[in-house]
Amino acid sequence: MIDVHCHMLPFVDDGARDWETSLTMARMAYEDGIRTTILTPHWTGQPGEIDSVKARRTELAERLRDAGIGLNLLLGNEVILTPQLEEALQNGGALHLADSKFVLLETAQLEHGAFNRKAIFRLQTHGHRVILAHPERVPSWEKEHTELKELIQAGCALQVNAQSLLGGFGKGPKLAAERFLKAGWVSLMGTDAHSTGSRPPILSAALARVEKLIGEAGARRLVLDNPQRILENRPLPWVDLDAEPAKRGFSFPWSRG
Numbered sequence: 512m513i514d515v516h517c518h519m520l521p522f523v524d525d526g527a528r529d530w531e532t533s534l535t536m537a538r539m540a541y542e543d544g545i546r547t548t549i550l551t552p553h554w555t556g557q558p559g560e561i562d563s564v565k566a567r568r569t570e571l572a573e574r575l576r577d578a579g580i581g582l583n584l585l586l587g588n589e590v591i592l593t594p595q596l597e598e599a600l601q602n603g604g605a606l607h608l609a610d611s612k613f614v615l616l617e618t619a620q621l622e623h624g625a626f627n628r629k630a631i632f633r634l635q636t637h638g639h640r641v642i643l644a645h646p647e648r649v650p651s652w653e654k655e656h657t658e659l660k661e662l663i664q665a666g667c668a669l670q671v672n673a674q675s676l677l678g679g680f681g682k683g684p685k686l687a688a689e690r691f692l693k694a695g696w697v698s699l700m701g702t703d704a705h706s707t708g709s710r711p712p713i714l715s716a717a718l719a720r721v722e723k724l725i726g727e728a729g730a731r732r733l734v735l736d737n738p739q740r741i742l743e744n745r746p747l748p749w750v751d752l753d754a755e756p757a758k759r760g761f762s763f764p765w766s767r768g
């Protein structure tokens with residue numbers, strides 16, 4: 512499996528608090544069947560931030576090698592929409608996922624209506640492929656889906672958190688994640704791991720739940736096939752909001768180019 516959302520790097524955000532935690536998280540991920548993790552520290556736009564993130568990634572990779580943990584580490588960011596974001600993405604001051612054109616966008620701030628939709632669409636028209644991180648955790652999207660559907664229609668991909676499906680963020684996000692999955696709107700599931708405890712780098716427990724909801728092939732797409740497309744910078748399968756469940760997942764090669 513490939514984890515597309517993880518805060519395993521220490522000293523760069525609110526994720527792993529030290530090297531020991533990072534190593535334990537890496538071991539947990541590997542034992543869970545994850546072979547590649549895209550490290551996605553929160554982007555803040557501070558000077559020197561990306562240099563520090565890259566140096567920590569190099570050091571973590573060395574420590575994993577020394578410890579005999581075969582987890583492949585790639586780099587990205589979980590970004591927030593600011594007026595500076597697009598320029599930062601262009602000049603390397605903020606990172607796409609694994610050198611692709613995919614951008615993992617934090618959604619906690621997206622409850623402000625048209626301005627954000629415009630900013631997202633602007634990113635897309637400049638070639639960035641937008642992934643909305645854990646939309647099930649946005650309270651206003653739990654039951655009212657007009658805005659979310661507009662974003663999906665415009666080509667935004669949804670990434671749910673494994674912990675949401677296990678009830679780790681409460682009943683609302685759990686039900687919303689299940690609803691989005693059953694509707695066929697979800698392209699990716701990540702751990703969004705921050706620690707070894709309440710927010711661990713584990714996909715398998717939630718995957719079992721996802722298999723029950725949408726079947727084995729659908730579950731596999733979320734943690735393997737679609738993340739692999741990100742690594743290869745290939746478009747994710749188009750989500751047809753009006754399709755019958757059985758027809759979903761068909762990919763038009765010309766869509767989301």
Ligand SMILES: [Fe+2]
Nearest residue numbers: 516518589703
């Ligand atoms: Fe995150």
